[in-house]
Amino acid sequence: MTKTLQKTTALSTKNGKKSPTDKNLSARAAAAQIILQVLDHGKSLSALLPEIQPRMKPQDLPLLQEICFGVCRVLPRLEWIIRLLVDKPLKGKTRIVHCLLLVGLYQILYTRIPPHAAINEAVNAARQLKSDNFRGLLNGVLRRFLRERESVLATVDKHWQTNHPEWLVNKLKKTYPNWRDIIDANNQKPPMWLRVNRNHSSAENYRQRLAENGITAFPAENPHALRLESPVSVSQLPHFAEGWATVQDVHAQWSAILLEPQNGELILDACAAPGGKTTHILEQAPQAKVVALDVEENRLKRITENLARLNQQAVVICGDATRPETWLPQAAQQITGNKSAVKFDRILLDAPCSATGVIRRHPDIKWLRREQDIAPLVEIQHQILTALWQTLKPNGILLYATCSVLPDENGRQIARFLAEHSDAQLEPLPFPAPQAIGHQFLPAENGGDGFYYAKLRKIA
Known part of the structure; x- marks a missing residue:
């Protein structure tokens, strides 16, 4: 899931010197910096935006978020426009100018900001980013686009654009007859x-x-x-x-419903941050004993905040799901008062994944994720499944979930697990296609995100 995206501290101070973000950047300048970090340094918007927000004017935050998410959503279209208008690619130290062009073009094409105001603000942002020498280039390219907009867009939009990386498009083509619908849904803003x-x-x-x-x-x-x-x-x-x-997304909400938690049971929510599924489990079974586990210490705060808002109690632990022996004694201590071994009645495994089902909420995933990332993620998922299965009671339930639409992480992952574990039995889910291994939700306009579920029972 999105928790697997890389973290960043790239916008913080270095060697005691203030970064440009400490000077109260405009929304456009900050957006260009953030987009540069995403495209050239593999950083995620979910890490960059919270870090920069305290140093921004509150009234600038909605525009900052709109530009950053929007540029990532339609990046190939904007890049094509730049290639038509700029003779020499902007590389190295001039990449920030390239990102300012992306910001300016996005505002002209996708916001209600008057075009000339968008151009002026992009040009002014160059000064804040110590790129004064390129203000003329920015002004010239953006104004040329206004003059030649019709002919430029006729060239750019001659063929249908996916606005997705080619490797992902190819995987969707091989798996789904309606792959174009998935891509179209991914390119929309998500419903709330x-x-x-x-x-x-x-x-x-x-x-x-x-x-x-x-x-x-x-x-x-x-x-x-x-x-x-x-x-x-x-x-x-x-x-x-x-x-x-x-x-919480409608398809993500099925996790606690399908888990069917009961009062009095000991339940593990693995990879629990930010806590939405933990709180849903406790809404359904307020007397259950729930352990919320996550490997990232800095994400535990979100779990405790969500629990506090809903006036709920859970054992919140930082630990690696592939190594239960390192955190299970601590969980047992808090639950039973001693470190003797405990096993769970139910486990919700919201596994780390490619997050290809939530692209419309996190469009930077398209440019952060690489095809070569998938195989290591599949292996981590298998390791977690195998490790947590040992902590499940006989006749217990493990619900496997991802926000991916890729079969390697979903149906094929579960098929492999069933083949390796004779004590694992696939349970039916209340959805169509009962012959399938688990159930795959796909993103849809005015619908939910892409999610996968498989329910396993441990045979006594």
């Missing part, structure tokens, strides 16, 4: 989904409360889910601070 806490309200009653507050929402097949007509700040959601609702 809510999970309604059934301990406070039904989905229908909460939908009425939203309507009373001027927010239109639509129900889904998932009994706890509502889709908002337009995204809103969580501060506008009724009783959000009291835990009445959580922002």
Whole structure:
């Protein structure tokens, strides 16, 4: 999942010197810096944006996010335009100027900002980024695009563009007859989904409360889910601070429902950050004993914050899911008061993956993920599956989940596991195609993200 994307501290100070981000950059200058980090240094927006936000004016943050996500969403189209308008590629130290061109073109094509204002702001950002010598180039290229826009776009848009890397397109073609629909869905902005806490309200009653507050929402097949007509700040959601609702994709919400947690059971939520699935398990079984495990220490805070907002209790532990022996005694100590061995009644394994099912929420995944990343991820998933299976009680349930749409990480992964473990039995899921190994959700406009589930029972 997105947790596998690389972390960064690239925008922080170095050797005691202030980076340009300490000088209250404009949204355009900050966006160019961030896009450069994504494209040239393999950093993720989910790491870069939170780091830079404290040093930005609050009113600039929505535009910053819109530009960064938007450029990553339509990057190949913008790159093609630049190739038509710039004679010599901007490389090395001039790559920041290339990124400013991306920022300027995105604003002209995809925002309501007046084109000349977008150009002026991009040119001014060059000064902040110590690229004064290229202000004339920026101004000239962007104004030329305005003059020649019709002919340039006629060339660029002559053929349908995927706005995806070729390796991923080829994998989708080989797997899905409707691969174009998946790509089109990936290129859309994602809808905002809510999970309604059934301990406070039904989905229908909460939908009425939203309507009373001027927010239109639509129900889904998932009994706890509502889709908002337009995204809103969580501060506008009724009783959000009291835990009445959580922002979570509709397909991600199936994890706790399919797990079927029961009160009194000992349950492991592996790879738990940021805690959405942990809290959903506890909404369904408030008296269950839940261990929330994640390998990244800095992500545990999000789990505890979500638990606190919903007034829930869980054992939150930092540990490597491939090595239960390193953290299981600590979990046992907190659960039972001693370090004697414990085994789980149910395990939710939200495995680290390519995140190819959530591209519309994280469009930088298209440019961060490489084809050669898939095989190592598949091996890590197998190691975690094998290790956690040993911590499951006889007759226990393990629900395997990813936000990937690639068969190597999903159906083929489970087929391999079943072939290697005679004590593993595939359980049916309440979805069509019962002959398939698990169930694959695909991203869809006004629908959910790409998710995969397989339910395994440990034969006694």
